[in-house]
Amino acid sequence: MEEVKLLGFWVSPFSLRVEMALKLKGIEYEFIEAQRPIKKCPNIIKYNPIYKKVPVFLHNGNPIPESLVILEYIDENWKDGTSLLPKDPYQRAIARFWAKFIDEKCLPEILKLCYDSNYEVKVKAIGELQELLKLLENEMMKDNNKIFFGGENKVGYMEIVSILITYWLGVMQEALGVDILNKKEFPNICGWADKVISFSFMKENLPPREKLLAIYKEYAQPLVPPNNELSHTHK
Amino acid sequence: MEEVKLLGFWVSPFSLRVEMALKLKGIEYEFIEAQRPIKKCPNIIKYNPIYKKVPVFLHNGNPIPESLVILEYIDENWKDGTSLLPKDPYQRAIARFWAKFIDEKCLPEILKLCYDSNYEVKVKAIGELQELLKLLENEMMKDNNKIFFGGENKVGYMEIVSILITYWLGVMQEALGVDILNKKEFPNICGWADKVISFSFMKENLPPREKLLAIYKEYAQPLVPPNNELSHTHK
Known part of the structure; x- marks a missing residue:
């Protein structure tokens, strides 16, 4: 018997990427919720000592961290x-290129936007x-390469990798009261996001929006100008 | 006839990764040296508008940037x-995990070490x-997974990905007069590096050390304490 386990956290889009991949492939698995704080979870320290993050995939006891890996x-x-990947x-x-782009370029800015407490850092992150x-x-406007939906009208690698942008980012910006990804400036991304989220597979597997929003409202660092700016405005 | 081209720069280990992969596979290719400054090279702007970097691989006219991709x-x-990758x-x-580690974690610090002009940033990068x-x-000490040499005594994916650490870093630290990767503190990495570099394939394909050193001595930002520190020392 194969042993397939996922050490994850329901709030993490990276953890959900792996769950979605397993479900698309029809692989049975056991989900183990990491203890918080995640950096101190004994299983995380044991199986992902380099990054101390979810997700960690465990196949017959062999650990693999990093969702794209x-x-x-x-x-x-x-x-x-x-x-999952196109054939x-x-x-x-091209799909791998954009997945890297989301994780290496967009993600660091999204993390600053959410968790940095410095106002200027956050404002700069929004611009970036x-x-x-x-x-x-x-x-996406040209999409010569048909990477989105891999040229097919179904959920695949790019769609599950992109939930950070197509679902989480909308929740985060509502929690923080900022307007970054909107239909006027980004009609193609938003149109694609709407389409992705309308798939029944996505509806069944994405966490409820209100539940996610409540978490981000509680844990995200609000975007508040520094005191001197506030007092200046109040004069 | 297939058209295989590589848009690269001989000083870049990322460009050389691709050349090495092509040579290991026995694929004939045309090497096109990017014009400098690379960010303004018309071919780079055309084929890698997102990152404006080498390498860009062109297969029958289809561009692919990012060496790991x-x-x-x-x-x-x-x-x-x-x-190239283990079977x-x-x-x-595991090989992909460590390749990502080198590019996402080590590389940003190496770039600061080499090109940042701020002394404190450089010192912090050395520590990181x-x-x-x-x-x-x-x-490497445990190497349970035998990722290095893929369990075989030959050049493969990990060896060509790691030239940034096993060859370039030594040159950079000599150019800057710093001591980061040394045999006393890192016997396994250094032992592995010695072994990698002793392969005839590596000897034939790595750029001559003196030539590379001269480039880094010219272009790397020296590690010089700020003026007040210097004057303090001279008192």
């Missing part, structure tokens, strides 16, 4: 059934994120 | 002959890099 592993190890090598490369989203918007 | 593409598209899915995952290298050193 896990998705590749799942796709390679269970070759039968739905393929064509060039489409696969808007610039990055413009690059994605332009790519 | 290119290596995956080359390994998938030319399946015959030497495989076992778990070993592949030492902590990161300790994590790699510990992993």
Whole structure:
């Protein structure tokens, strides 16, 4: 018998990426909620000592951290059934390129936006994120490569990788009262996000919006100008 | 006829990763040296508008940026002959994990060490890099997963990905007069680096050390304490 476990946290889009991949492939697994604070969870320290983060995938006791690495592993190890990545090598490369872009470029700005307590850092992160989203918007406008939906009208690698942008970001910006990703400036990303979220697979697996929003309202650092700015405004 | 081109720069270890992959696979290619400054090279702007960096791989006119994405593409598209990544899915995952670690964690610190002009930023980067290298050193000490040499005594994915650490870093630290990666503190990494560099494939393909050193001596920002520190020392 194979032992498939996921050490995760329901608030994490990276943890959900892995759950979605397992569900798309029809792989049974046990979900283990990491103890908080996650950096101090004994299982996390044991299985992901380098990053001390969720998700950690455990296959027959062998740990794999990092959601994008896990998705590749799942796709390679269970070759039968739905393929997560597109089949064509060039489409696969382009999908990997954009996944890296989301995690390496967009994510650090999103983290600053949410958790940094410095007002100026947050404002700068908003600007950076808007610039990055413009690059994605332009790519989606042409979408020569049909990376979104892999040219097919179904949920695949890009759709599950992108939940950070297509679902979480909207919740975060509502929690913080900021307007970054909107239909006027980003019609293609928003149109795609609407389409992704309307899939029954997504509806069944995304956490309820209100529940997620409540968490971000509680834990995100609010965007408040520094005191001197406030007093200046009040004069 | 297939058209295989690489838009690169001989000083870049990321560009050389791709050349090494092509050579290990026995794929003929045309190397096109990017014009400098690279961010203004018309070919770079055309084919890698998101990052404006080398390398860019061009296969039958289709561009792929990002060296790790290119290596995956080359390994998938030319399946015959030497495989770059290990064959076992778990070993592949671990190799990808450490490749990501080198590029996402070590590289930003190495860039600060080399090109940031602020003394404190550079000193902090040295400390961060030492902590990161300790994590790699510990992993190599156990090497349960046999990721290094993929359990085989030959050059593969991890060896070509790691040239940033096993070759470039030594050159950079000599150019800057700093001592980060040394045999006393990092016997496993240094031992592995010595072994990697002793392969004839590496000797034939790495740029001559003196030539690389001269470039870094010219372009790296020296590590000089701020004026007040200097004057304090001279008192």
